[in-house]
Amino acid sequence: MTQATDQAFYDRADAHIDLANQQIEKIEDLGKVSASLTFGASRFNAWMSARSFKTSAELAAAREELLKYFCEQYRMMLEDNLDEHIEHFDRFVLGKGD
Structure with a gap:
């Protein structure tokens, strides 16, 4: 857990x-639940x-930056969770102890 990430x-x-x-x-x-x-x-x-913008035009101007940010965040979190x-694997997927 990083310093910026608390238990909440x-x-x-x-x-x-x-x-x-x-x-x-x-x-x-699983696939349907994951998609939802x-x-x-x-x-x-x-x-x-x-909600962070005052106009639709401002939001549209930030669209690519927002996409890049959220995609990078998702990839980082998915990589961490896949590695874990x-x-x-035996404990998380098969239910066996380490």
Whole structure:
């Protein structure tokens, strides 16, 4: 956990993951739940970004910068989580101890 990332960050993320896990139990389709979660995150980030501007033109001018930022952030987080799942595959995926 980095200095800028406090426990509340992980608690919020875990709440979203818990909801996704509940949805998986109901529809048993990992891909559909993942797609909905990704869409929700992108929709929220678009809304949050739009609130930072006074006009549509300002938002449009920042579009590429916003896309680059969010794509870089997602890639960094996905890389970290994939590396963690590779390292702890037996425990995370197979349910076996380290």
